[in-house]
Amino acid sequence: MPKQTFFNLAEEKQQRVIAAGKKEFAAHPYSKTSINRIIEKADISKGSFYQYFDNKKDLYKYIIEKASEEKMKFLNQKIKDYRELTFFELLRELFVAGIQFKNAYPEFSEIGDRFLAGRNEALKEEIYSESKPKSNEFFVKIIREGIAKGELDPDIDIKFTAYMLTDFSISIVSYFFENHNPEDLEEIMNYVDKMLYIMKNGISRGENNGFS
């Protein structure tokens, strides 16, 4: 957590520091980010930085937290009537919203992706344990409900499927941004539906295709 000193600062100055941090953490892997560059960008002195934060990790954790909050806010906004959707409708909304979030908040999104893709397990554990959400648990919840409602195959392994979906929700967005124009909403929908088709029916040839 930033020190009280930081929160006493004028809003504008806080924003300058956060903006500089966001830019830095979005541009480099964590281990290569530099406090020197951040203070230069934010136009504050080295001494000030250490009066606001314990160290680099302190700022990083704060920004990750903000990114996570922002994404939650965004998703809640996009997916209002969540209880009324079927599992696959909800999944579809989540993927689409994920792509839109990346468009709307590219820096936060990049930071989040870097964090999740990172292999510093100790750091991840530390940050996870201080904030609750874990998209994994969210998927576990909606899968349970999907099974209860009879929409999902009760034979699937819930924890594993949740892991798979978490992984996918990142992977599909990356795939899209690598291979297609992220502005094109129609194309987004097209790909999300392809992905849902596979999640729903699998890839085996069977007589199970054709029902939405």
Next chain:
Amino acid sequence: MPKQTFFNLAEEKQQRVIAAGKKEFAAHPYSKTSINRIIEKADISKGSFYQYFDNKKDLYKYIIEKASEEKMKFLNQKIKDYRELTFFELLRELFVAGIQFKNAYPEFSEIGDRFLAGRNEALKEEIYSESKPKSNEFFVKIIREGIAKGELDPDIDIKFTAYMLTDFSISIVSYFFENHNPEDLEEIMNYVDKMLYIMKNGISRGENNGFS
């Protein structure tokens, strides 16, 4: 590519350098690896290092190449009668072999995972373009054959499915190593089958379950 000087060295000395490099690249993200540590571990001087390699990337690329070769060799050994297997049998073999490779060559495996999970697209592109394989293309090939043989749903998007499987082949191994005992072959098979079940049939409740 290492310089000729390196290949002129006694085999034992080459191995010492490679071993030190493997250890370093397995232990840290690329940007944090240190030539200083490598030469210390390998017990060679700084000057010698630069007589063997242009720079850190030169050694890194060489080691990535070796890891990739080693994995290919391993897979070819494990999966001999590849043409005679059905698509899902082959997929199963690939996942199991992937987990076994991680057990047998933990350092190479770690380096490979770090490389694939890395977000340095320029570096990846550079290394990819110099070696052909790309597991992605392999999946495209076996998916095409699976469709041709009538085993796979011809309506799936081939490129996207290949991307999905590539992603999965990494993800499932990570999941396994995070959550289970990687020595336990029975448990491995159990999880691989769960994953295949989902890939095959999807997660939707339907009348399509129950046939292997």
Next chain:
DNA sequence: TTATAATGTGACTAATAAGTCATATGACCT
């Protein structure tokens, strides 16, 4: 106005990094 507290500052230290270079060693050939 004066005293106290909060905030700001950047030169400095101690590590560490990548890369260079003049010099040294030793093997092989004439």
Next chain:
DNA sequence: AGGTCATATGACTTATTAGTCACATTATAA
């Protein structure tokens, strides 16, 4: 023995890093 060439060396340079600290400035309160 003398000469040539590949290999080996580590001190040195330049750049960058995280973090500290004595001091300066500004704001608040008495």
